[in-house]
Amino acid sequence: MSANTDRYESAVARYFEAWNAREPQARVKAVAVAWAADGSYTDPLADVRGHEQIAAVIAAAHDQFPGFAFRLTGAVDGHHDTARFSWELVSEAGGTPSEGGSAPVAGSDVVTLNAEGRIKDVLGFLDRVPAGA
Template identity: 35%
Template sequence: MIDDLIGKYLDIWNERDAAARDLLIKAVLTDDSVYSDPDYAGLHGHAELSEAIGRAQENFGDLVFTLGTLIGAHHDTALFTWRLGAPGSDAPVATGYDVVEFADDRISRVVGFFG
């Protein structure tokens, strides 16, 4: 389940259509979810995250996120690596780590770190 949920979370970041992205967000993240990374101190809820992803995608061009390694998971928390690169390429242009917390079979909090 954790692998699937993290995969769907990365699908959110790769979805270019805002309406489709919003549907994914509602399915994967809790209504009161919180997201933070070095660029954002804390995005609250679905709309703020979707808007930030849309802005980020303008800079990404055709780059996509892929799962690196699920480093570990216990209780309601998981740590994984991700890669951002050209589709099908093994050479990422950026990497990072995310810590995710779960609630009610969805993600409730994401704390991202750039590699």
């Protein structure tokens, strides 16, 4: 594995730590570790900048889908300062999708990293979204 691959995978791991942080203080800390201070997050439902606003978007996702967690699906791919990956939202209780074990939410994100490997920008794409979201 190359040093660059490690860089992308480490950044994405920190990204998921932030998205899966349940407690507000842990979430704030994880966002600060993953994102640059002026970092942004943009998807079809949100367009925010800065740690406080990013943490608020993550909190809203937890409020909408209690008991679910974000997980990586597939490999992280990257070049230069950009990485892409796919994810899904799954029940922490387990189970299969037909048993209600998985929320029908999935997407792909593209992140741009700064020189320190922290996220500058996220462009998120939602591949599956439940009705009314």
